[in-house]
Amino acid sequence: MGQDPGDGERERSAGVQLARMLRRWWEEAGDPPGRTRPTQQALAGRLGVDQTTLSRYLNPNHPAVAPVRVVEALHTQLRAPGADLDRARELCRAALRDNTRHQAVTGTSPVQSADSADPVDDRRASGRSRLLRLRPALVVMAVVVSFAAGMAVQGQLTDRDRTTVAGGGEGPAASETGASSQWPLMRIGGQDQFTPGRALQHLLNAHGYDVRVDGFFGRDTQDAVMDFQRSRDLPPDGKVGDQTWPELVKVVGPGSKPFEVRAAQELLHNTGQGGTPVSGRFTAATAEDVKHFQRSQRLPVTGLVDVHTWLALLRNQRPPVKAPAYQQGGSPLPSAPG
Known part of the structure; x- marks a missing residue:
């Protein structure tokens, strides 16, 4: 035929x-x-x-x-x-x-x-139209509920709570947007998160240390953390949390050095948004990946990895697909080239 x-x-x-x-x-x-x-x-x-x-x-x-x-x-x-x-x-x-x-x-x-429609699309469009008509009423309702909830929480705060939040005590700090800004805590002997560990080691190297980049929080990483904390007048406890992360991270964008770029790319790659090459070069593609992540987290879409983006990246990490080789064999992975 x-x-x-x-x-x-x-x-x-x-x-x-x-x-x-x-x-x-x-x-x-x-x-x-x-x-x-x-x-x-x-x-x-x-x-x-x-x-x-x-x-x-x-x-x-x-x-x-x-x-x-x-x-x-x-x-x-x-x-x-x-x-x-x-x-x-x-x-x-x-x-x-x-x-x-x-x-x-x-x-x-x-x-x-792309603009043509089938019956299913028509039904979806009709549903969206109804939602748009209802949106003003829903917004007003949401504002009323949020205000009432805020008043209730405010009434439950004791003077001690208010002092802790205002003074930046041990509780989560408040970001400029009012959201909790508690950073993940990393320390020797704690649960090894692998990708955040590698990002930490890249950042330490960005500050002049010579740390093996293997995602394993070992003694050499702890020693570098303690030395960095002393240099910033922080308690030298070797733990990386709310006080140490903000001092370690740098604003990353075009022209940034390879170590801090790799740290950001490692974290971007492990958020599950499609994969970011870890090259140490802040390319246009890396900037687009940063913007996509910022949109997904409702952050200002700047394409630069600022402190709020670092925080969101660290709080949105996925576990490795399989156990890293150093966990399987009992020894760290080889270092990434500097």
């Missing part, structure tokens, strides 16, 4: 060619070895679209035409070849033109546009 001429025409259509190109970008994002390809779920979050929509953009068999802004964002996020971008823009615009012409003649679209 011969191929339907319509199939050949469809194969040559701009929408299918665009979907194939975007799919190739995503599949090649893990090359060369050492780079991590983001999951479609993580990538969709960075682009501000849902995963189902992104899957359509990347599927030549059932494509939807990705808007130009999404094509450009995919090109950046997936580190696609620079020469592909202009061609992708041309295919995107051509596909949108094809859809417009086809709809004018037949009332249907040969390749579904």
Whole structure:
């Protein structure tokens, strides 16, 4: 049986060619070895679209035409070849033109546009419309409930509680946004968290120490912590918590030194948002990963790893997928190159 001429025409259509190109970008994002390809779920979050929509953009068999802004964002996020971008823009615009012409003649679209809707989308849109109409009332209700809860908590605070919070005692400090800013506590003999341990060791090296970067809080790490604490007039107890972390971390951005950049990249990579290469270079891709994380935590989206971003990163770490080699064999992992 011969191929339907319509199939050949469809194969040559701009929408299918665009979907194939975007799919190739995503599949090649893990090359060369050492780079991590983001999951479609993580990538969709960075682009501000849902995963189902992104899957359509990347599927030549059932494509939807990705808007130009999404094509450009995919090109950046997936580190696609620079020469592909202009061609992708041309295919995107051509596909949108094809859809417009086809709809004018037949009332249907040969390749579904990102803005076209099916019955399920209509129901979702209807639900969103109802939610938007209810939103003002919900906001007022939330404000009233929050105010009442705040008054109740305030009434329960004793004078001692107020003194502790205001004086920065042993309880959690308050951040500028009013949220708890308690830093994780790391110490020798405590539970080894691996990635936060490596970040700590990178930061110690950023301050001039020569510490093995293995994620293992051993005696050499403790000695470096105690020496750092003495240099900052902190109690030299060898524990890294609310007082020591804020002194250790540095604002990381373009031009930052490799050690502090690696510390931030290690933590970003372990938040589960799709993988950040740990290169020691603060690239445009690293800045985009920082911005995505900041959005997810409702922090100011600056692309710089400031003290609030460090805190959020440390509080949102995942355990290792499997036990690190040093835990399996009883000895630390080899150091990362300095």
